[in-house]
Amino acid sequence: MSAHETSIGPISGQKSSKAGGAQSKCVAHLKGQCSLPGDKSISHRALMLGALAVGRTHITGLLEGEDVHATAAALSAMGVGIRRESPGQWVVDGVGVGALQTPDNILDMGNSGTSTRLLMGLVASQPIRCFFTGDGSLRKRPMNRVIAPLSQMGAVIESRGDGRLPLLITGSDSPMPIDYTLPVASAQVKSAILLAALNTPGTSVVREPKATRDHSERMLKAMGAQITVEESGTGETGRIIRITGEAELSPVDISVPGDISSAAFPLVAAAIRPGSQIRLKGVGINPLRAGILTALEQMGAPVTIENRREEGGEPVADLVMTGPERLKAVTLDPAIAPLMIDEFPVLFVAAACAQGSSRFTGLEELRVKESDRIAAMAAALSACGVAVEEVPDGLIVHGTGSPPLGGATITTHLDHRIAMSALVLGCASDRPVSIDDAAPITTSFPDFMPLMNALGTEITLL
Structure with missing residues (x-):
């Protein structure tokens, strides 16, 4: 076995211990390009x-x-x-x-x-x-x-x-x-x-x-x-x-393409900061996974798809997001839910910054993810000054049309997507947004913080 090879032994038994919280501050915009972790x-x-x-x-x-x-x-x-x-x-x-x-x-x-x-x-x-x-x-x-x-x-x-x-x-x-x-x-x-x-x-x-x-x-x-x-x-x-x-x-x-579920976080972060422009290279755009692109387009933040190709039987492309002056509210067709079920928590963040009330339904599956993601995001947005209405199968988000208040510490419930969504919210809030536990992020996006900061965010461990 070479010096670079590592055999996989028995799993240690527990998730990594609590690493402490993290905090995100408002930034003017995001700029740059990067490659994402594998799907x-x-x-x-x-x-x-x-x-x-x-x-x-x-x-x-x-x-x-x-x-x-x-x-x-x-x-x-x-x-x-x-x-x-x-x-x-x-x-x-x-x-x-x-x-x-x-x-x-x-x-x-x-x-x-x-x-x-x-x-x-x-x-x-x-x-x-x-x-x-x-x-x-x-x-x-x-x-x-x-x-x-x-x-x-x-x-x-x-x-x-x-x-x-x-x-x-x-x-x-x-x-x-x-x-x-x-x-x-x-x-x-x-x-x-x-x-x-x-x-x-x-x-x-x-x-x-x-x-x-x-x-x-x-x-x-x-x-x-x-x-x-x-x-x-x-x-x-x-x-x-x-x-x-x-x-x-x-x-x-x-060849594993970049994860479009991970791409959703920088895409939304750029969409809620006018003047942003980012390029995400080599992202999988399987049509049965790409609902987030449709949703953002309907909210006035279309993603430009460039350099389309196929790798390992999966469609792949580079995604470019230019932050619009304003996001608009949307009533999303419930039929799109299976095409982007993991991306809804961060899409709620986009809706929080949009002008008007957005309605998302057909999301019963979010109740039984790593956490009840509807309840968890409703609590997070409310704590940051965004009015929401929880319904059995979804969420109604009354967008501020301007930077949300922020200033809260969000409970992650051991859920990586709640943690990352809350930190994205902090990128556009008047006051910093904190999370109680950053450890869950490593389950799906170990380099989330350095990647986001390389694009211009200010996310720090507490």
Whole structure:
């Protein structure tokens, strides 16, 4: 092993300890260009499908946040060879479909719901046992939406009475194919079923009433899985995915694009400061992920898309934001929610600075993320002088049309997106905005503060 190589050992057990708070101050504008960390969703899937391929997968641009490290450590504990060769450059020596091993220890997934739900799918159709737990935030998140279909495929899953972590999953040695209609739009549930189907005889079918991010389907197809996707015919965005099991996946070189969910933070920060101009290089613009671009355009802050290309089967481009003189309120079509569900907290910040009242609905999923993101952002905005109205499936934000008051310390609830959204709000507030805990940011965007400060923000640790 070279001096740059690092093997992944068992996960340490807990998320990083509290690092203290942080504070953001108002700035005149943002200027400059940068590259973003790798897409978190694609990074998880690259490691997992690389683990199931026969041979060596090379990954470039892997996100090196705590969530992705949790996935790598869990796969390593199941017998997969994974190593980091240099920053962002990783190698996975796959063991093949059906060849994972029972880990010796409990798998602590930290704060990562994606890791947990997708790995449950991997385990469900293999004759192994895994015990999953996580931090306080993850243990509150619902797992029944994954438990239900995986149980139908033959997995035995024991959890707390309300279907939450910790849980023990025993995979089936004779899994059964499934024809399953998703009760909610969830790429995690869809992907868990597809991963379980890889080691299941016959053809499994997933029907989604609304299309969700399709990174799993794209990567599975690139690695040789027999998978088809078609429009359902029952709605504008519904789809039917069919996958044939007992697959053999071939390794491929995977280039992970910049994460559009991470891009949302500098994009909004520039949009709320007139005169800003930033360029974000090499960002994934998968149409099933790019709702934030549509939303910002409707608010009067269109993103210019340049240098379009395709990398690793994913559409990629450079994004340019020029801060407008004024943002306008918007009533966003609920149909866009699955295309940008993770970006809503920071979009609420844009709405807080806009002229007029914005209405966002169809966001029930935000209630069961790392925190109740509707309630958390309502409290954050209210504390900073922005009038809001909470509704069961969303938020009405009465924009100030001018810099919000600020001056509050925001409770992050162990939620990285609440933490970063609050710091973006501080970039345009009359008074500094603080957060109680900056540690959650490392789960998805370890370089958030230096990257944002390089563009002109003033974010400091307390």
